[in-house]
Amino acid sequence: MEPLAAVTELLLPALVAIPAIGAALLAIAPRALGSRALGIAAAVSAVDLVLALWAFVAFDPAAGEPAFVFERSWFSVGGIEARFALGVDGLSILLLPLTALLSVVVFLCAPSHVRERRRGFAILALTMETGMLGVFAATDLVLFYFFWEVSLLPLYFIIGMWGGPRREIATVKFVLYTLAGSFLLLVALLALVLETGTTDLRDLATRTLPRGLETWAFLGFAIGFAVKVPLFPFHTWLPDAHFEAPTSGSVVLAGVLLKMGTYGLLRICIPIFPHAAVQFAGVALALGAAGIVYGSLLAWAQRDLKKLVACSSVAHLGLVVVGLFALDPDAARGALLHMVNHGLSTGALFLLVGVLYDRTHRRGVDDFGGIAGKMPVFATLFLLASFASIGLPGLNGFVGEFLVLEGTFRAAWPFAAISVAGVVLSAVYLLGAAKRVLFGPPRPTPPAETAPLTRAELASLLPLAALFVLLGLFPKPLLDRIGPAVDRALARIATAPENP
Amino acid sequence: MKLTAAEFAAIAPLLALTVGALVVLVLDVLAGALVPIAGAAAFLAALALAAARWGETGATAFDGLFVADGLTLAAGGIATVAALLSWWGTRRTFEPAREKRGEFLALHLLAPVGMFLLAGARHALVLVLGIETLSVAFYVLAAFDRGRLESVEAGLKYFLLGSLAAAVLLYGGALLFGASGSFSLDLPPGSSPMRTAAACLLLAGLLFKMSAAPFHFWTPDVYEGAPTGVVGFFAAGTKAAALAALLRWTAILPEPQTLLTAAALLTLLVGNGAALVQDRVKRLLAYSAIAHGGVLLLGAAAAASGGAEAVRAAVFYLVAYAPMTVGAFALLGLLEAESGPLTLQSLRGLGRRRPLVAAGLAFFLVSLGGLPPTGGFFAKLFVFGAAVRAGLVLPTVAAVLLSLVGFAAYLRVVGAALLSTPPERAPAPAARPRLGSVLVAGVCAAAVFVLGILPDGTLEALAALPAVGR
Numbered sequence A: 001m002e003p004l005a006a007v008t009e010l011l012l013p014a015l016v017a018i019p020a021i022g023a024a025l026l027a028i029a030p031r032a033l034g035s036r037a038l039g040i041a042a043a044v045s046a047v048d049l050v051l052a053l054w055a056f057v058a059f060d061p062a063a064g065e066p067a068f069v070f071e072r073s074w075f076s077v078g079g080i081e082a083r084f085a086l087g088v089d090g091l092s093i094l095l096l097p098l099t100a101l102l103s104v105v106v107f108l109c110a111p112s113h114v115r116e117r118r119r120g121f122a123i124l125a126l127t128m129e130t131g132m133l134g135v136f137a138a139t140d141l142v143l144f145y146f147f148w149e150v151s152l153l154p155l156y157f158i159i160g161m162w163g164g165p166r167r168e169i170a171t172v173k174f175v176l177y178t179l180a181g182s183f184l185l186l187v188a189l190l191a192l193v194l195e196t197g198t199t200d201l202r203d204l205a206t207r208t209l210p211r212g213l214e215t216w217a218f219l220g221f222a223i224g225f226a227v228k229v230p231l232f233p234f235h236t237w238l239p240d241a242h243f244e245a246p247t248s249g250s251v252v253l254a255g256v257l258l259k260m261g262t263y264g265l266l267r268i269c270i271p272i273f274p275h276a277a278v279q280f281a282g283v284a285l286a287l288g289a290a291g292i293v294y295g296s297l298l299a300w301a302q303r304d305l306k307k308l309v310a311c312s313s314v315a316h317l318g319l320v321v322v323g324l325f326a327l328d329p330d331a332a333r334g335a336l337l338h339m340v341n342h343g344l345s346t347g348a349l350f351l352l353v354g355v356l357y358d359r360t361h362r363r364g365v366d367d368f369g370g371i372a373g374k375m376p377v378f379a380t381l382f383l384l385a386s387f388a389s390i391g392l393p394g395l396n397g398f399v400g401e402f403l404v405l406e407g408t409f410r411a412a413w414p415f416a417a418i419s420v421a422g423v424v425l426s427a428v429y430l431l432g433a434a435k436r437v438l439f440g441p442p443r444p445t446p447p448a449e450t451a452p453l454t455r456a457e458l459a460s461l462l463p464l465a466a467l468f469v470l471l472g473l474f475p476k477p478l479l480d481r482i483g484p485a486v487d488r489a490l491a492r493i494a495t496a497p498e499n500p
Numbered sequence B: 001m002k003l004t005a006a007e008f009a010a011i012a013p014l015l016a017l018t019v020g021a022l023v024v025l026v027l028d029v030l031a032g033a034l035v036p037i038a039g040a041a042a043f044l045a046a047l048a049l050a051a052a053r054w055g056e057t058g059a060t061a062f063d064g065l066f067v068a069d070g071l072t073l074a075a076g077g078i079a080t081v082a083a084l085l086s087w088w089g090t091r092r093t094f095e096p097a098r099e100k101r102g103e104f105l106a107l108h109l110l111a112p113v114g115m116f117l118l119a120g121a122r123h124a125l126v127l128v129l130g131i132e133t134l135s136v137a138f139y140v141l142a143a144f145d146r147g148r149l150e151s152v153e154a155g156l157k158y159f160l161l162g163s164l165a166a167a168v169l170l171y172g173g174a175l176l177f178g179a180s181g182s183f184s185l186d187l188p189p190g191s192s193p194m195r196t197a198a199a200c201l202l203l204a205g206l207l208f209k210m211s212a213a214p215f216h217f218w219t220p221d222v223y224e225g226a227p228t229g230v231v232g233f234f235a236a237g238t239k240a241a242a243l244a245a246l247l248r249w250t251a252i253l254p255e256p257q258t259l260l261t262a263a264a265l266l267t268l269l270v271g272n273g274a275a276l277v278q279d280r281v282k283r284l285l286a287y288s289a290i291a292h293g294g295v296l297l298l299g300a301a302a303a304a305s306g307g308a309e310a311v312r313a314a315v316f317y318l319v320a321y322a323p324m325t326v327g328a329f330a331l332l333g334l335l336e337a338e339s340g341p342l343t344l345q346s347l348r349g350l351g352r353r354r355p356l357v358a359a360g361l362a363f364f365l366v367s368l369g370g371l372p373p374t375g376g377f378f379a380k381l382f383v384f385g386a387a388v389r390a391g392l393v394l395p396t397v398a399a400v401l402l403s404l405v406g407f408a409a410y411l412r413v414v415g416a417a418l419l420s421t422p423p424e425r426a427p428a429p430a431a432r433p434r435l436g437s438v439l440v441a442g443v444c445a446a447a448v449f450v451l452g453i454l455p456d457g458t459l460e461a462l463a464a465l466p467a468v469g470r
Helices: A003-028 A037-058 A095-112 A118-137 A141-150 A152-162 A167-196 A211-228 A237-244 A247-272 A274-301 A305-325 A329-360 A376-390 A396-411 A413-439 A455-473 A476-495 B005-010 B012-030 B032-052 B070-090 B098-120 B124-142 B149-180 B193-209 B218-225 B228-252 B256-276 B281-303 B308-339 B355-369 B375-389 B393-419 B435-453 B456-464
Strands: A067-077 A080-088 B059-061 B066-068
Touching: A003 A037, A003 A067, A003 A080, A003 A095, A003 A118, A037 A067, A037 A095, A037 A118, A067 B308, A067 B375, A067 B456, A080 A118, A080 A141, A080 A167, A080 B375, A095 A118, A095 A247, A095 A329, A095 A455, A118 A141, A118 A152, A118 A247, A141 A152, A141 A167, A141 A247, A141 B375, A152 A167, A152 A247, A152 B393, A167 A211, A167 A237, A167 B375, A167 B393, A211 A247, A211 A274, A237 A247, A237 A305, A247 A274, A247 A305, A247 A329, A247 A476, A274 A305, A274 A413, A274 A476, A305 A329, A305 A396, A305 A413, A329 A376, A329 A396, A329 A455, A329 A476, A376 A396, A376 A413, A376 A455, A396 A413, A396 A455, B005 B012, B005 B059, B005 B066, B012 B032, B012 B070, B012 B098, B032 B070, B032 B098, B066 B070, B066 B098, B070 B098, B070 B228, B070 B308, B070 B435, B070 B456, B098 B124, B098 B228, B124 B149, B124 B193, B124 B228, B149 B193, B149 B218, B193 B228, B218 B228, B218 B281, B228 B256, B228 B281, B228 B308, B256 B281, B256 B393, B281 B308, B281 B355, B281 B375, B281 B393, B308 B355, B308 B375, B308 B435, B308 B456, B355 B375, B355 B393, B355 B435, B375 B393, B375 B435
Parallel strands: none
Antiparallel strands: A067 A080, B059 B066
16 A cells, blocks of 8 residues: 555544544553643644644645545344444535644643542543544444444533532433433444445445335434534533533533534435425424524523533524525535534633633623723724624624525525524624623723643634634635535435335 | 263363362362362353354254254353352352352352253253253252341242242253153144143243243242342353243244243333332342343344344343342342342431442342443343234234333332432441452453443354244
8 A cells, every 4th residue: 555545544543543542542551641631632643633733724625525534344133234434525525623633722721620539530531522523523323323422421520520510400301311322323323224225325325215214314403403403402511511511511511512413414314315304494493493593592591601601602603504495505615614603612712601610600691890901902802702602793603604594595584584583693792791791891800810822722722813814814725625515415405215 | 871072062061160160169078268269260260161062053962953053052041140149249248158168159150060060951851851950959049048047938938839830941841852752842833722731831941930921929029038149140041041942832832922921011010010010139039030031032032033233232131131130139149248139228328327238239220121321222132023023013012111110110229229319327337358259240341331332242253043943
């Protein structure tokens, strides 16, 4: 084999395995190293980030998709021929660097609130990183499901071991909700794989299924993904989980884990079940739009900054679902882009709320005032992240939102009209909160509570802030890479033959 | 009667175990220090002899009363490994009095003989013989901790109910003979009410051994009272042998798929539902063992429509189930030896006192719950896949949802051990090293992990299994 071919073949296995290997090495590391576990984990994730960025730069849709293919037979039993198959195409090329970047951010910000059992935290978070990267890189349905489940429990432990006082209830709710969803998905997966005799995602997207199976399997997958997204009305676990989670847990939950749900909709539900996707598009659009409005109203009503950001996630993910099920090329591009943008901006907002909480152990909107005068850098970053989240032109959030709304307006304008309301509301609740916290009447506080940002905090926030501007001004490299794959996924809607 | 060489080879693993047990009993009197070595040698010899026959077509012994095919060897091998691990793991955590150690080991050697017999029985009386051999060993093992009232109660309860089950089984055999003039599995074609009754009685006897609902009532009491380290062997070994027998004897059942599916769903409901409300950890895991029997029954129901692949899935389940349950009970035995009976309350703060033990316990429970990267995940995936393939889609949906209930039960243990804040005054960890159970738990965890990442090697090895059913 050509040396270069070997490198490109091993890129994705290395990307997925490096965090797991790091976790295993940390588990057996001597006690002296264990105390520096977070730094080591950050370095491991940084290596992964380099690999992911390399994949992003080297990825060229014109050279054929999926790229960086790695395929080995995995196991075969009773009609399930699973392959250990990894590959990256336009649908996943943005999500791999996002995952790696937010993992680095998590380890950089973790020392401020993970004060004990750091080694355990590092092991769990690295395991989760492997799971998430695996979900995005898998081109085999069974492997996808394997990684999907691997990524679930680490967060349970992270929230449960380093979370807030009501964490036991929040974690059980989180796990049981998402497990119920993924068990539904499992049955649908088995029915699909046993009917078609293949587990390859590309191959599955060329099959024509019997009508009944297509409908039921679509529902199994779609509900499983909808719980993860979370799509209204399956969203009730999310605010609780965020509320009890440590900052780093919230960053990775909102930043990446929720995207696994929307990614699944785009990767599996639309191309593999095109007829059912059309049939249920109206329902998905309605639920997505309801999520936008309801999530925004919930966020507006929150007096707690963290819950506010958590509820805004419900709204943002609702917008992504609207973009996907408008079944319009522009809207789907926007949805995919918005998944990344929401990961960046919401990640930053959770970090910023965490900065306040670490200093004051409060996070109520009314607990603060006049922060801008005491912490100018913090205030700048907070405003920037808020603007990015609102979708101000020139920042990253605008591009995705605009494409979603434009495409949806063409495909189903009433839903675009409702969605616009959500965008307006996001300005109301975020700017309202920013106004009180940053510019309200100053409170007399001990100076330690308004200490300037530490280097670790800046290191985790500044890359995100830079990306807000960069991706807002130059979205083209991203759009070029995702375009063909999105078109191909949607093309199934028009070209799929009738069910037998 | 004369044994040919082939017949001798077919029963060689059983002979190794039996001879080992007798040697151990004699050595116990003469040279106690050699007892563990002799025991380990007998276990390993039996496993080697079973492995040597692996992949060959089933040889029969005693005029076809017993067959040593892939199913027998797999189930008996799993039982032997479980016995070996259980015996090794209980050294130091549950230590019988000095003069009883030989007996303790001999019973561990004799129980797998019964399991081999049960798994390979092609004759109703061999079935009874197998069940009695393994049961007598288990009655005594359950009551082995004679100083504790619960242990004696467990032994007695197991004995009384087990005798009843054996009687039912025996009566089934008698009716079978009455209906067809033969005790053998190879029945002449035809059906009669008496034959149906015979089949149902035989099924009931086997379901009792699998602790499947509605014959499960003894399980929680026995598992809770018996010495903790050996309970994993109770669960893994009997399930392996009884499932093999069940798979083999489904051929005589009327409507096997319907019957087994109904038993599976009832068992899953009872096991998972009752596990959710337990506060004592051993009892919770006893109900979990019942629930796992339900998944196995679903696999048996799938296999009843004649699928060799479903048999493979069910046997893979047994392979994966043995290390996770033996490992979990080894760790519980370790903890119990340190701090007394285990409840969700007493587990609180375990993650801080003994982080590695807590992590290991959580890993086994995750595997029991069926999430990757553990053998339990693939075990469930394969059995559910086989069930869907056999057309049992709605029962599979029900089984999956009931598994979720079971997972909630495991989460209560995991949450208590790792998530909850510790009580004010934590009991001090014991000073004595428990190398045996730690080693066993480590081996089990490694097995569970490997099965959870690379199941293919095991699957290929199991490709030699015969199809059963009609």
